[in-house]
Amino acid sequence: MNIDPILQRYSVIREKNPREIVLLRGSGCRWRRCRFCDYHTDFSKDSAENYRLNHSVLAQVTGKYHALEVINSGSFTDLDEATISLLKQTCFEKEISRLHFECHWMHRQSIPYCKEDFASLGICVKIKMGVETFHTLFRESYLDKGMGDASAQEIARYADEVCLLQGIPGQTVESMRHDIETGLEYFERVCINIMQKNSRPILPDPAVVSLFMQELYPKYRENPRVDILLQNTDFGVGGAADAQ
Numbered sequence: 727m728n729i730d731p732i733l734q735r736y737s738v739i740r741e742k743n744p745r746e747i748v749l750l751r752g753s754g755c756r757w758r759r760c761r762f763c764d765y766h767t768d769f770s771k772d773s774a775e776n777y778r779l780n781h782s783v784l785a786q787v788t789g790k791y792h793a794l795e796v797i798n799s800g801s802f803t804d805l806d807e808a809t810i811s812l813l814k815q816t817c818f819e820k821e822i823s824r825l826h827f828e829c830h831w832m833h834r835q836s837i838p839y840c841k842e843d844f845a846s847l848g849i850c851v852k853i854k855m856g857v858e859t860f861h862t863l864f865r866e867s868y869l870d871k872g873m874g875d876a877s878a879q880e881i882a883r884y885a886d887e888v889c890l891l892q893g894i895p896g897q898t899v900e901s902m903r904h905d906i907e908t909g910l911e912y913f914e915r916v917c918i919n920i921m922q923k924n925s926r927p928i929l930p931d932p933a934v935v936s937l938f939m940q941e942l943y944p945k946y947r948e949n950p951r952v953d954i955l956l957q958n959t960d961f962g963v964g965g966a967a968d969a970q
């Protein structure tokens with residue numbers, strides 16, 4: 727367990743699909759094998775402690791856009807029951823009608839119940855899934871994403887939005903463009919994460935990042951269905967908190 731208690735865990739996204747966003751803490755990603763990711767170190771097996779932290783984060787939500795994105799360095803299934811109940815209560819009290827959750831492919835069978843459960847309260851759940859690329863061999867043999875040979879069509883049966891990872895060795899302008907266009911064809915929204923160096927083996931490729939910035943960033947930066955995170959803290963959560 728490696729928890730930084732002063733991580734920035736609440737922010738407001740004002741452009742493109744305005745929403746509040748919270749970084750909650752759960753019991754930890756069950757996959758933990760993606761070769762580019764060390765976010766999953768933000769977890770605790772102590773559900774009471776997680777709830778206490780999540781309560782303080784959710785207390786900052788105002789409901790100003792009636793939409794809330796919840797991320798927790800894993801899947802919504804890793805959140806404790808008390809936190810899920812508090813989320814429902816927060817949505818009710820703050821008149822939030824759209825809730826975005828993240829989910830790994832391994833938990834896809836939990837998605838229909840989650841959507842029905844929240845829909846019964848008038849809350850529309852949108853599921854964001856980290857797919858990284860639709861090139862299945864690259865995704866599984868290099869990134870170890872844990873999605874088998876799932877195609878865009880299959881993934882779209884469960885997910886409403888996808889995250890793509892770009893700026894890594896082996897990618898080209900055409901492969902990145904193909905992933906973005908496939909994401910836009912099958913999903914409501916696409917979130918592009920530009921690879922940042924971390925403690926895991928996969929490194930950003932400066933030449934590929936440069937190609938993305940020259941050829942793709944100008945084309946997609948204004949697209950209202952595309953979020954582009956040049957830094958992984960661009961949504962305002964995950965970095966060090968300002969002194970309070």
Ligand code: SF4
Pocket residue numbers: 755756757758759760763764765766799800830856
């Ligand atoms: S990218 Fe997501 S699924 Fe993969 S190890 Fe990180 S938190 Fe887990």
